[in-house]
């Protein structure tokens with residue numbers, strides 16, 4: 376089912392990020408629409424996390440504009456952030472707090488006060504009902520990912536940002552996470568995720584952007600990208616089984632060289 380409404384939830388335009396003299400993000404523009412899962416793909420060091428950090432307001436771009444649900448991130452930062460959910464890395468959570476304390480803390484930060492019963496019901500939803508009293512560090516990697524996604528979406532944001540959310544997950548946990556992303560999409564909200572998995576991009580992303588050396592080199596649906604580049608000699612030369620895949624297109628566009 377197509378839930379896209381072409382209402383932009385995130386608009387990034389002409390974004391430039393520098394670290395000193397190093398130009399990490401070079402004129403990046405893209406839009407994530409309501410009801411869309413948008414994949415951000417690129418080799419190591421391409422500029423994906425830097426772009427996400429600028430959207431999150433964690434780093435100041437040299438130039439360019441970013442708006443979330445129509446709110447400019449610099450002119451109306453509180454409104455923009457209230458409409459955004461960010462999946463934090465495991466290291467961001469206070470190790471001495473229990474899972475229920477962490478959920479309650481972040482619900483409070485996002486202005487979405489919830490009762491202990493609601494916390495238990497949330498944990499039941501993600502099959503972690505026994506974890507309420509455990510500390511974050513006592514959970515497995517996959518369980519931590521589930522908790523951090525719950526926290527990112529606790530205030531029901533219009534835009535959810537996920538930086539490599541499925542790295543290291545087993546197939547069951549990865550499927551569950553895909554389903555949670557799809558249920559965010561069904562609500563008409565937008566998801567921006569970075570991933571190195573072409574399989575994941577093909578399975579869940581409505582559109583993807585391929586970024587390399589700080590620049591967007593292609594934006595389209597995975598199917599349209601494969602179709603568009605299937606006769607490209609570079610892409611054909613890297614294909615492995617006679618059938619062109621998204622990974623062939625990705626390597627054809629970004630090159631075979633491993634990044635430093």
Ligand SMILES: Nc1ncnc2c1ncn2[C@@H]1O[C@H](COP(=O)(O)OP(=O)(O)OP(=O)(O)O)[C@@H](O)[C@H]1O
Pocket residue numbers: 394397399417418419420421422423424425426
């Ligand atoms: N704080 C920093 N100071 C200096 N350079 C940085 C900093 N953060 C990132 N960079 C550089 O900017 C470039 C883009 O990094 P970024 O983390 O955005 O890439 P990425 O696409 O997310 O990579 P990966 O797939 O490896 O996570 C890289 O060359 C990186 O070394």
